[in-house]
Amino acid sequence: VVLCCFEGERWLPALLASIADQTLLPDELVVCDDGSTDRSVAIVERFAETAPFTVRIERNPERLGSTRNFAHGLSLAHGRVVALADQDDVWYPGKLAVMAWEFEQDPTISMVFSDADLMDSSGTPLGRKLWDTRLVGRTLRRHAVVPEDLFARRALTTGCTMAFRRRVVDAALPFPEELDDPWAPMRHDRWLSLVAAAVGTVRAIEEPLLAFRVHPNQETGVLVGSQLHRALARAATRVGRHSNKHEHAGRAAQLRAAAQRADLVGDFREAATLRTVADHQAARAAIGEGNQRASDVVRAALAGAYRGDPLSPLAVGADLVRSVLPAVDAPQEPAP
Amino acid sequence: VTLDRIDVMVVVDALAMGGAEQVAVDHANTFDRRTHRVHVLATRDGGPLVDRLADDVSLTILGRSATWDLRGLARFARIVRRSGIDVIHSHGRGAMKFVALARGLGLITPRHVFHDHFGWLHLDRGAGVALRAAMRLGVDAYLGVDARLCSWACTTAGMPPERTFLCRSGVDASRFARAQPLPLRSELAIRDDQLVIAMIANLRHPKDHPTLLRALAEIAPELRDRVKVVIVGALGVDPAYEAGCRAMIERLGLADQVVLYGPSADPPALLAAADAAVLSSKNETGPLVVLEYMAAGLPFIATDTGELSHAVRDLGVGFVPPPRDHLALAAALTELISMSDDERRAMGDRGRQVVLDTFDQPIVTRQIEEVYELVLGLRDRTDGLRSQRDGGSRIIARPAVR
Numbered sequence: 148v149v150l151c152c153f154e155g156e157r158w159l160p161a162l163l164a165s166i167a168d169q170t171l172l173p174d175e176l177v178v179c180d181d182g183s184t185d186r187s188v189a190i191v192e193r194f195a196e197t198a199p200f201t202v203r204i205e206r207n208p209e210r211l212g213s214t215r216n217f218a219h220g221l222s223l224a225h226g227r228v229v230a231l232a233d234q235d236d237v238w239y240p241g242k243l244a245v246m247a248w249e250f251e252q253d254p255t256i257s258m259v260f261s262d263a264d265l266m267d268s269s270g271t272p273l274g275r276k277l278w279d280t281r282l283v284g285r286t287l288r289r290h291a292v293v294p295e296d297l298f299a300r301r302a303l304t305t306g307c308t309m310a311f312r313r314r315v316v317d318a319a320l321p322f323p324e325e326l327d328d329p330w331a332p333m334r335h336d337r338w339l340s341l342v343a344a345a346v347g348t349v350r351a352i353e354e355p356l357l358a359f360r361v362h363p364n365q366e367t368g369v370l371v372g373s374q375l376h377r378a379l380a381r382a383a384t385r386v387g388r389h390s391n392k393h394e395h396a397g398r399a400a401q402l403r404a405a406a407q408r409a410d411l412v413g414d415f416r417e418a419a420t421l422r423t424v425a426d427h428q429a430a431r432a433a434i435g436e437g438n439q440r441a442s443d444v445v446r447a448a449l450a451g452a453y454r455g456d457p458l459s460p461l462a463v464g465a466d467l468v469r470s471v472l473p474a475v476d477a478p479q480e481p482a483p
Numbered sequence: 484v485t486l487d488r489i490d491v492m493v494v495v496d497a498l499a500m501g502g503a504e505q506v507a508v509d510h511a512n513t514f515d516r517r518t519h520r521v522h523v524l525a526t527r528d529g530g531p532l533v534d535r536l537a538d539d540v541s542l543t544i545l546g547r548s549a550t551w552d553l554r555g556l557a558r559f560a561r562i563v564r565r566s567g568i569d570v571i572h573s574h575g576r577g578a579m580k581f582v583a584l585a586r587g588l589g590l591i592t593p594r595h596v597f598h599d600h601f602g603w604l605h606l607d608r609g610a611g612v613a614l615r616a617a618m619r620l621g622v623d624a625y626l627g628v629d630a631r632l633c634s635w636a637c638t639t640a641g642m643p644p645e646r647t648f649l650c651r652s653g654v655d656a657s658r659f660a661r662a663q664p665l666p667l668r669s670e671l672a673i674r675d676d677q678l679v680i681a682m683i684a685n686l687r688h689p690k691d692h693p694t695l696l697r698a699l700a701e702i703a704p705e706l707r708d709r710v711k712v713v714i715v716g717a718l719g720v721d722p723a724y725e726a727g728c729r730a731m732i733e734r735l736g737l738a739d740q741v742v743l744y745g746p747s748a749d750p751p752a753l754l755a756a757a758d759a760a761v762l763s764s765k766n767e768t769g770p771l772v773v774l775e776y777m778a779a780g781l782p783f784i785a786t787d788t789g790e791l792s793h794a795v796r797d798l799g800v801g802f803v804p805p806p807r808d809h810l811a812l813a814a815a816l817t818e819l820i821s822m823s824d825d826e827r828r829a830m831g832d833r834g835r836q837v838v839l840d841t842f843d844q845p846i847v848t849r850q851i852e853e854v855y856e857l858v859l860g861l862r863d864r865t866d867g868l869r870s871q872r873d874g875g876s877r878i879i880a881r882p883a884v885r
Contacts, residue, residue, distance in 0.1 A: 413693020415727035
């Protein structure tokens with residue numbers, strides 16, 4: 148298990164206790180602290196004294212951010228199967244056992260991930276599921292084995308719900324520079340999913356295997372209630388903005404980087420799928436520059452290039468607007 | 484119920500070259516003729532396997548054009564009734580649905596045994612409404628070539644465990660015993676001190692040749708120089724994949740170690756010319772070729788996917804590394820190459836004996852005949868079917884979450 152933490156003293160005890168309570172214990176827990184100034188490290192050190200498995204604690208000399216911190220943690224893990232943990236969740240006792248069982252059932256599975264129950268910052272269940280709040284529930288319940296191109300089209304997974312085989316780690320590391328694109332940063336979990344789907348099959352477990360804490364300070368945005376509506380409204384206002392071009396170009400570069408990793412291990416068909424989606428992203432980046440017209444957008448939509456996302460009608464609309472109107476905002480630097 | 488002789492109709496979509504079709508033909512040829520009369524019906528086309536059918540097997544090519552070809556269905560029903568068929572044994576889901584539809588419409592009444600060879604369970608674990616309905620209403624017994632299929636049949640498709648049977652494939656060992664080796668060494672200019680390692684697998688992505696190539700690149704150069712890997716199988720079926728493999732051979736500097744031989748009309752003769760064999764598939768439900776390696780008396784490396792690799796992995800007849808793991812495959816190759824000739828020969832002999840004892844086609848076909856007797860009411864479930872133990876009872880429960 149790889150756990151990355153930062154200023155997590157409030158949540159860590161519950162998470163660590165839930166890992167120690169697993170019906171199938173991990174062989175090791177690699178904890179990478181990203182420069183916490185609170186008691187996070189002390190809590191993990193105390194846990195390590197009595198933990199029924201090896202606990203390795205790493206303190207980063209300088210802040211890496213969660214994505215690079217997870218890359219560092221993965222490089223230190225030894226397991227044939229690696230699961231990711233976030234500091235603020237609580238795992239159900241059977242989480243690792245169920246995931247290991249799934250891997251045992253089918254050697255082609257490279258990654259499994261599950262749904263999660265949402266709870267608030269005090270641990271009270273919110274009665275909602277993670278997949279639904281990220282608008283992926285319908286898709287994933289229809290596809291227990293997730294088609295590889297879906298991962299190329301949208302973010303489906305959350306790191307703390309994932310476990311993968313060693314070959315995914317080997318193919319994913321080192322994380323490519325393209326993930327740090329300022330216009331379209333890609334988090335570790337999406338990169339790992341992309342690679343996992345390229346080098347094997349990915350299984351979505353419908354049953355929640357953990358309680359996922361929703362609180363204002365978390366990095367993985369979960370939108371509930373009015374937050375979700377506001378985010379959709381914000382997305383709608385971005386129609387026709389110049390920044391879209393950079394986002395699509397950045398995404399295309401990331402998909403090509405994943406295709407390169409797939410090629411290296413001989414997954415040529417999967418690499419070709421990734422390149423097809425990358426080409427679509429590159430075409431979207433070129434909209435408004437004279438060589439991509441409204442008719443091209445319509446043609447791509449009819450050919451299914453936008454499929455796989457419940458918001459795809461919005462994307463088609465945005466691209467149509469951009470193809471006929473000049474960008475409403477001036478080119479600008481991305482936010483830091 | 485008593486029957487002097489059981490009239491069996493083996494139903495396949497076509498008799499083209501393929502694992503499922505080969506199994507269907509092997510069964511048809513080896514049913515006990517004292518107790519069975521054998522008919523083969525291809526619902527769509529014939530194919531090269533027609534020539535491998537025994538002379539006493541009656542063959543019908545129906546030539547149906549679509550899944551719901553009603554005229555073909557009516558003709559099929561007429562043939563079944565006219566031939567007095569007692570048991571229909573369908574191979575493949577397309578053929579099964581065709582037979583189940585005929586049964587569901589009341590056009591035919593024989594018992595129906597469905598032999599499932601589906602190889603894409605890792606990508607599609609669903610069971611659509613039509614498939615579930617066909618299996619529930621039109622199938623009396625389910626034979627899965629892989630334990631995962633049996634588990635799927637019970638848990639997803641709703642097949643009762645007591646009518647679900649694991650049915651491992653068999654191989655006609657006599658074909659390999661009498662094979663004359665091809666002059667492979669002279670044809671490919673292979674040195675006398677080099678081991679010939681054959682891999683029979685079309686150049687298609689499920690066979691995962693890249694993992695084998697990466698494994699070869701990992702082993703020590705002096706060991707690598709001692710082998711010639713001869714990849715036997717159809718070329719040009721997946722041009723992009725083939726181009727990728729060829730580029731990988733160049734990139735990894737394996738041009739002297741790997742030969743893309745193309746298809747072979749006589750696999751037993753080719754295997755007779757090899758010293759060992761390998762299969763690097765990422766996903767299989769058989770794979771039949773492992774039995775062929777063993778029948779040819781070759782020590783082998785086969786990735787741990789599929790029922791047969793699973794069945795023989797602890798018998799000391801070969802190496803069974805996990806699929807998609809080039810380092811584990813490299814370790815197995817290293818061990819195989821480092822063995823003495825005598826050790827390799829002994830391993831191959833053990834494999835051949837396992838085939839003769841367990842997987843020789845007549846033995847496997849007897850197990851199928853037992854299932855027929857069960858669905859016809861000639862035998863009680865408690866009689867101790869050899870195949871029964873490993874069918875629906877092999878479902879392994881998932882651990883609890885909380």
